[in-house]
Amino acid sequence: MGSLESKQQLMEKIRCGDMTKPTSGFAPGFTQANLVILKKELAFEFLLFCQRNPKSCPVLDVSEVGSPVARTFAPESDLRTDIPKYHIYKHGEFVEETTDISEHWESDMVAFLLGCSFTFEEALIANGIGIRHNEEGCNVPMYRANIETEPAGIFHGQMIVSMRPIPRDQVVRAVQVTSRFPDVHGAPVHIGDPAFIGISNMAKPDFGQAVSINDGEDPVFWACGVTPQSVAMASKPELMITHAPGHMFITDVKNETLGVF
Amino acid sequence: MGSLESKQQLMEKIRCGDMTKPTSGFAPGFTQANLVILKKELAFEFLLFCQRNPKSCPVLDVSEVGSPVARTFAPESDLRTDIPKYHIYKHGEFVEETTDISEHWESDMVAFLLGCSFTFEEALIANGIGIRHNEEGCNVPMYRANIETEPAGIFHGQMIVSMRPIPRDQVVRAVQVTSRFPDVHGAPVHIGDPAFIGISNMAKPDFGQAVSINDGEDPVFWACGVTPQSVAMASKPELMITHAPGHMFITDVKNETLGVF
CATH class of the missing domain: 3.30.2040.10 (PSTPO5379-like domain)
Structure with a gap:
């Protein structure tokens, strides 16, 4: 793993649902990210929560409303399929684990990618x-x-x-x-x-x-x-979709480029 | 200037409209900030713009919707009176300079404080x-x-x-x-x-x-x-209020505490 070619192959396997394992150790060097998807009506409050809590909720990327693309961190991505496993929550309750959220995606959704340790x-x-x-x-x-x-x-x-x-x-x-x-x-x-x-x-x-x-x-x-997941769940939004724990989104960005000095 | 007492006196003068000068050199050591006030309907897009452009639009603080208080950087403040001079823009056009925006404040407004050089x-x-x-x-x-x-x-x-x-x-x-x-x-x-x-x-x-x-x-x-002001003006929001150039909001936070290492 680690070369651009093998990362592409990995992403293709994840996209077709052939790789459903935790991502730790995969694609070393590439930044992995937490995913939180909410409806637009909560997007401002969630982004504001992240702005006020930058240590726990460092925002890497925010999709356009209705667009499932990680516009800066992975412009070719489709966040509905490019994560090994998702968790779907309704009114704060876990209802489903799935490898593809295409059928749950709606035109007023916003995807947030948050930094991962x-x-x-x-x-x-x-x-x-x-x-x-x-x-x-x-x-x-x-x-x-x-x-x-x-x-x-x-x-x-x-x-x-x-x-x-x-x-x-x-x-x-x-x-x-x-x-x-x-x-x-x-x-x-x-x-x-x-x-x-x-x-x-x-x-x-x-x-x-x-x-x-x-x-x-x-x-x-x-x-x-x-x-952010814990806080978002406690607030019981009508619908929230996240990655399954440990099953992160692998971005196109190298870890080292996030270093500030 | 610089002691807590003299800073308080300065803020009182600004609040009553007795100090309407540019703030450069006043209250040394205290962080000064740019102000942008928009209606809530544009708050998500503006905060997102700031998140995507952290070098030009570093967000220090965002008020609660309808609250004119700089909740983190100056919890005792009233952003409607605590800046020496404001500029009011309607549909992207400058319409008024004033020392007090109390009569323009509405319950759906959000105030953003952005870092200043x-x-x-x-x-x-x-x-x-x-x-x-x-x-x-x-x-x-x-x-x-x-x-x-x-x-x-x-x-x-x-x-x-x-x-x-x-x-x-x-x-x-x-x-x-x-x-x-x-x-x-x-x-x-x-x-x-x-x-x-x-x-x-x-x-x-x-x-x-x-x-x-x-x-x-x-x-x-x-x-x-x-x-952010230039970009916001170009987008011609119905109403936008900013500080007058050079007439910044003086926060309660010391500059040195913003240093990251």
Whole structure:
């Protein structure tokens, strides 16, 4: 994977429904993104929510109303078919998992692509900082923190954070490396004591799986892309479509181009 | 100026209409902002335009619909009175200059505060890089570049850029210093030959005044906060209210807190 040709082949397989696996590790180097599709009547409030909460909801791209194309990050895309698996929510309830949302698409829908931590994890690995949940073969542990998001319209709620254990002598470097990527959650929101942000039991994440924290490591917490989905679901919009967790949209943009310095 | 008390006194004078001068040099250290007020029906498209054009339209704050308060950057503010001078545009035409827009405010209006180059100019000066238009006592020269903005809805047009001559041995530092402040236009969009971005006559800026460029200096161009006003005006909304050029909104937020690293 990784060459332009193999990325094209991968995207074709995803488009026909032949690749329905989580996308972690596929098309290395290319930016992967969270998807949120809402009706236009909620688009302003959701975009405003993202503007007010840039760490948890960094907006990469917004489609034209009614257009299923990721206009800047993948101009040849069709967001109705180009993701391995979708989740459909009605009035905040999960109703269906599918590999193709063409029949659900309506002319007043807007698709939002939000940054995903895969981008900064690649940068951490390139800097010699291991990613524990990769090493342990599970999903990143995510917790509901007592950090309130800035509300906008109907959207409000607490921030979801992801946790990665980092050796103490690499914590500063981890802050530096992830600060370079504000469009994919950027610098951590907290280092150390989980109780400080209202997390009482590290062994029981609200999403994903728990990972081991070794002696000499601090838990480091980043704002998580599950926040906008969690917040949007809590607001019970009539219809919301997202990617299935871990089944991201693979854009045409290289991770490194999102680095700001 | 600069202490909290004197800033409060200044804001009271502005609120009663006793201070109607350009705000450059007032309340040093505090972030100043561009104002754009539109009706809610255009709010999504304008916010989307800003999201797609973060260098020219960095959004600092967006009011609630109908609320004239800068909710994050100045929670005690009243944006109908707290700016020295406003410009009112109807269908894209300038119709009135006033010190108070209370009688024009409507319950479906949304106020956008956008970053202003005063913040990064302060950082350049702190780094020993002089600001020519300050030295020559005039407004910064601004030019229409042949760089197309990313359109959103009715909003589209060319980027307006501001120009500051920088000694060649300080150009790299000027890039570094302004890169720290993405919320106030960030790094330059071009260094050197004006023709490369479609500027044919440096002596005739489209806005502001020309300044001298000395031997050993390069013209350096930044995306300019006049872009959103220019673009919004060109789209001829029924009603748009802005600050009068140079008469900015002074927020409660310190410039340095906008630095990202």
